[in-house]
Amino acid sequence: MRHFVFSFLILGACKGPFIMAGSLDVNADLDGDGWDLIEDCNDNNRYINPGMQEQPYDGEDNDCDLTTPDDDLDGDGYTIDNDCDDTNPDVHPNVDEVCDGIDNDCNDWIDDAPGGQWFADTDGDGFGDPTVSTYACIGTKDYITDGGDCDDTNAAINPDADEECDDVDNDCDGQLDEDDAIDASVWYRDGDGDGYADPFTSTVACDAPPDHYGYALDCNDSDKEINPDADELCDGLDNDCDGIFDETNAIDAPTWYADLDGDGFGDPNMDAVACYAPPGHLSDGTDCDDTDRYIHPLGVEVCDGADNDCDGEVDEDSAVDAPTWYADGDGDEYGNIHITMVSCGQPVGHVIDGTDCDDENELVSPGADELCDYLDNNCDNVVDDGFLASDKYFTDEHCGLCENDCSDVDFDNALISCDIVDVPVCAIECKPGFEDVDGLDYNGCECQRQLGADLPFDGVDGDCDGEDGDPFDAVHVSVLTGTALGNGTQSSPVDSVTAGIDLAVANNMEYVLVAEGTYYENVWLVESTTLYGGYRQDFGERDSQLYDSIIWGATDVDPAAVVAVGITDYTIFDGFEIWGRAGPNPGDSAIGLLLEDCGPNLLISNNDIYADQGRDGYQGANGDNGIRGAGGEAGVGSALGECNVLPEGGLPGLNECGEVVTDGGAGAAVECPEYGVSQPQGEAGVPIGGVGGLGSCDSRISAYTTNGCSSCYLSTSCWGEGHDGIAGQHGLDGDLGAGAADYGTILDRRWVGYGGSDGLIGEYGSGGGGGGVGSGAFVEDCYTTHHFGGSGGGGGAGGCGGSPGFGGGGGGGSIAVLFYVTSSGGTWPTLRGNVIRSDDAGAGGHGGAGGAGGEGGLGGVGGVKDPTGQAWCALSGGYGGTGGRGGFGGDGGGGAGGVSYAAYSWGPKPVKTYLSSQNELYNGSGGDGGFGGGGDIVGHSGPAGGEGSQNW
Template sequence: MQNTLKAEGEACDADEECESSLCDKLPGKSTVCFRRCSQECKSGDICTPLAVNDRFACVPERPGLCQSCALNVDCPYPGDKCVEIGGAKVCARDCSFDGVCPSSYRCADATDTNGEYVTKQCQPISGTCECTAATSGQQKPCSETNNIGTCMGVQTCKPPNGYDACSAHVPSAESCNGRDDDCNGQTDENLGDTTCGVGECRRTVSNCANGAPQTCIAGSPNTELCDERDNDCDGMTDEGFDKSTSLEHCGACNNPCIRANAVPTCNAGMCSILNCLPGWTNADGIDANGCEYPCTPTGAEVCDGVDNNCNGQTDEGFGLATDPNNCGVCGRVCNVNNGNINTYACVAGQCTIATCTTGYQDCDQTYASGCEQHTQSDVNNCGMCNTRCMTANGTPACTNGMCGIGSCNAPWDNCDSNVMNGCETNTNTSLSHCGACGNACPTRNNAQSSCNGSCGFTCNPGFTDLDGNAANGCEYACIPTGLDDPDDSATDTNCDGIDGDAARAIFVHPAGDDSAPGTRQAPKRTVQAGINAANTATKPHVYVAQGVYADPGTVTLRNGISVFGGFNATTWSRAGSFTTTVRGNTINGGNIIAMQGAAISLPTTVGYMTIRAMDATSAGVSTYGVHCVTCTALTLRSVNVIAGAGGTGTAGTAGSTGLAGFNGNPGVNGDRDNNSGGTGGPGGASNCGRAGGNGGAGGWNGATGSAGATGANGTSGGAGGGGCSACFGSCRSGDGVRGSNGTTGSPGGDGSGGLGSTFVGNFLVTGSGGSGSTGGPGNGGGGGGGAGGQDICDNVGGLSGKGNGGGGGGGGGCGGTGATGGGGGGSSIAVFLVSSTGIRLENCELTSGNGGAGGAGGQGGSGGSGGSGAPGGNASTSEIGLGGSGGNGGTGGRGGHGGGGAGGASYALYCSATVATIVNPVYSYGAGGAGGVSSGTAGAVGYAADTN
């Protein structure tokens, strides 16, 4: 799109006409386009407001700085002010846009001759416009003007001669010299162009370029082409090309003469058809589209769908526009199968319907569908087209061309037999026609009758249909006041006939069945089944009828499932006289727990029942009525909790007798005549490392017998017998000394007595008695000393003898084993709470039984007997001494006795890490269990108190 915006200096009427978007005027001047100061002013221009407080624009600089003035209007531009400088009134120049001033001037505020404060005016830096020695070199603008233009310059202060001549040159006509001769801001402008050559050789150059005159040189010619140009620069165009007859350049260069399906010809520059190709005809007589019609003439026209005479028409003259038997096309017979059409017509070659079969009409005006509407039965075209049958709240019918009611939309019905108002009665809401026409709803006692497809009623305020019998209406006088949780008053606050909310509860009955759904009519049998069913069905209550419930195992509470007893077994009314008892008698982990819970963090209540843990009949079993861990949101309300007696602790087992030591072995006989035999017998073995010492060997050839070996653990052996020597006569060597008996082993330590109950693993555990230790082993007996040797010498040759060997000492007996301690007695605790701060006990009676007695400690086992020392050798005792007998082994020490078990505790309430809220409690507790007896240390008596 051509740019029509106006350049700087052109006349304008509005900003949007200018390239700069600034259309304005100076006082007394016409409106033109200005350059904006933000676009940077040209050399020789300055930025100033076009009027007082007006927009800024670039304008030619005019002399005026330091020019004498009387008023502001005496200065060149509206923004320039007449100010007093150095005692003289002179013109300043506006510099408020960019603060730029000529050399020797500064941009500063001033006071004009009217005494008004003005801002941003260029003023001499020296403070005066006078040319003095102090202002030497100061300049002020000046100009030279004639009929050609105005040239700007400056005058410079050169004292004492004042300002010198104006430096501006005199305006002159523009010449080609690279200078702005006429001072209009342009250089070498309007000096014209020169043209030379013809055709494609024609050239045009500016007469002046870059301050130098220019010469025009024509271009070089080329070979002539057919292109509407003078290529060879001879003043003629396309010579040599015949555009009148050339098929390539017909009428114009490069305009080929081509006609479809024809032989073309170019005549006087016009392309036409010379003749058509075989099989084609120029039926429309237009050369431009060639021989467009594929046709070969065969003769006169016949009705066969072919243009036989190639005149561009087919089957002309055969009435195809009106003949129903040749409608539009030869042989096309108008017919619509099953169209219910009586007669046909052909209009403009299109089959149409003339008349319909009686009872039918062409309502959609479409030939292909025939007379499609049976107006005797069509509800949208009943009797005639577009007559629509309407039935309010029902389906209309059309019979013999008359509208009627076909059927009514349930629950609507035509109870007044009037076709005009359709199905006027809603049998879901009409009290006179409820469910069907004529079925009126009866009046009920204390109720308002209603209809919802069948008769019903709504109870009047203060009455409820509790028995579900419509005949007696709302027979139950009750005003609902809110949610109904079983409470101390046993009041029915939601009017469902019971204290509680039957819709939010599972019911339990002694004669129920755990496979039943848990309703009042089909209750569960066990309390646990009721709790589990409530948890699955997300019902928060379980209601338990009067009776005794011995659930298999412990009843385990569920988070947020409350259990209430005290309901009548027949009517499910609730009162304090209807007693519900939950009994626990199953041992699990050494405890009988009637009811337990864990992690009860949602409001959960157990109320109006007795919870009993039965007496423990097995050793050491504790009983808990209620056992709860982290039950911070549990409430026990009006509950009687009873814990049975704890079981007696198991008795400790007796220790076993220690193993006996083995007997020592006899010493070997010596020989009075030689050095054979006489070895000491080995000491008896011991199963606990206390063997007897070996017997000493008999001496030889008059030597002293060897001492018996020391028995295990330091029992000394007997000394050897002294030897004898005789060179004349005879002598008898000394007997070996008997070994010392081993000492008896020390008795084992007795086990400690069981201490009181301690809190272990969320249960109260009673201490068992300690086991006794094994008795110390008896020491082995010392070995018997060997007899001395005999030395006989005489003149006839003497014989030396070997003394009898000492007997081995007996092995020490082993200590008896320690007995085990008695087991702790079972505790009895009515309510046991662990980490359950927040729990509440309201109006509860808590009773614990006696703690079980601790079990008796077992007797320590007897020590094993020591082995007997063996006799020494006894041969030839008339000449050689007897071997010393071995000492007997010591008896093992007895085993320690087992300590007695501690007695079980009895608490009505036991709390661990729990701060409970307790209202109106009744406590009763039994005796603590007696400590178990022991021959060593008896067990401690069990603790007993209301609470721990």
């Protein structure tokens, strides 16, 4: 309609023309646009008049042509308010929906027209079931356009399948097991009924026709006695159908024997089976050697190592050339002429020579040497010739009688010979300068006279009077005959070296004499008190090589078996065997003799000084394994439901490593479905853990679509199962502990090996992300509630790092003599005539292995797809991510191997030849360095211990 605008002006006091109230001037132009009131359809707006251009969508008739395009631009009878596309006259609420990708009928749904026919493809083989179909513009899930499947429950059956011999119509052509089946067999006819078919008469079929077989091996299908299973005969026919007649496997073929030497007898080991005799073969096979024409069943036996007459025996006694043998009863290679045997070979216990004069004595034969044994050994009819003169046995080896050898008499420092003046006997005479003081035979003329006076307790009875020095100026010690209450005299000794030293100091005596035996004690030397070892139990003789005075120390009590500290006055320690032993603990060292700040007036002489093996260092303890992270819980499965009660996501796994929380992320909870909108994402694990899985988009089920409530319209860009959460980060392994940097040190006068350092703790793993929600479906005016997708599974918690392995301990040393010098420029004690020997040192202890990192907890299972099929348009939720594994704890470092030195100086060092020029030095091996907890790794294993005769 046309709009008229009337303006009424109120009378006022103003200049210019005016209109009285109530009057109308049709020529007036109120808006000044050049058009009067009659021509202008809106004289209150200068932009509306017949001369203006129409402006669409502003709600005005700009050109005053009595029409407004805003009402219906496309002229389809529907204004813009009711037309969903006012630029297209084919789109408005009164047209039918067609399949063209737009909303033709303006019902907010695209392509909800009947469309084409779609067939259900249940088995997914690309061909649909012709009995199950629907009509739609686009196919829904599991529907396709080809409906030619004759069995939609089996993907192997469809029009494109090959026909097979299985009683099934595989290619949907209405026929079963045709001859063109891909696995149809070839069958051959058996004309003579012997079970074998003719290869030239065949047919193809799934099943065998009558009298047909799948094999065709008969070479004569008109004779049932000829087939592959028949026996071959020597009859000129191919009975067994192998292409050869009268071969060697014929059941009636005879055996023939080769006669290589032409003696008329064949070799039984060279036979041949054939219907006819091969060249050079005979029917007789009794020759035992077909290479020699003189050997056969009619041959003559001789001694030649062969069975000449083929009777199974070689060189029988009946051989024409067999020799005579003589029994050798005593085994001296000479036989008894009265006991003989004829044989080709030598019989047991017989020889070819029969001249023995006594065949019961192996020392008597013509080839034997004459002995002093009252026999005629060489069969010359004379007894003991060469050993008798005037019926007396006169030699030093046989003095007075056979086997009385004067050289067997053990009498030191004496001359021994056979005296035959009367009855021959061995006479003994001391050498010049020697005396038999003790009258004992076992040590001979034991005393050698010395020039000058008999020096006290030097181990020598210089005047051969039976005493070494003055026994009343010494304390006597014997572990075997002494007692704790002894007075130290020769007849009442004390029973320990320490007690002897204490008694000598108390009574102002200078000497302590120690008898043979083992003394289980540690000995501390006292200045000006001299100790002599190597005495016999009665103290009548001193010989440290014969009488061992052993000090068997125990270094768990004192630093060494024998200890001397600060001795500078004249003091002697002579004639002992010292054993330094390690204590019972790992890493304990063995030290034989400790000399601390002693001067040259201390004489250590003629001793055997030993250090036992050092103890192996202790093994570092292994670290504990890290705590495993807890697993996430499962999400809630897909189901039907209302939006006032929504399924929760799976709870995360929890864990704490010290003060650090390593929880997984919670699984995403379900939100109310909305077509094309993504469901929530799962939470991330901590700290800096795996990211949560994304949710998928929801679909739609509507009563207003072509197929109504039976179809699920998908949001194809993001429809699917919920995405899995990302796994947490694994923790880093802890640093390895370092191996010992050096061998060791002296602590409280003891050698202590250095140990390895401990490793560091492993890093924690972070939590896995929670799973996302799976696609659900918004349900509109259908008989069911909304389809909720499965909620996300909870993420697994991260595992804790393993605790570190501990360092291994240092190995114990083996040091025979330890010089502990606390000041520089000092003097050194005197050592000579000693054997100084260390043993093997202890190995360094291996470092402990770091504990394994705790495993991350498993992510929870995403909520599973509804197994009942009620929520058929909803999918399962995503799995929670697995928590990160904790790092391994660092392995402990290895300890240093112990040192092995015959002599070792801690502090200043003497000249190089200080000991080696007058003593024998031997050493064992330094101990192996301990491995780090992870094995022999450079920088983490301890060094092997030093070794040598001395460390300077």
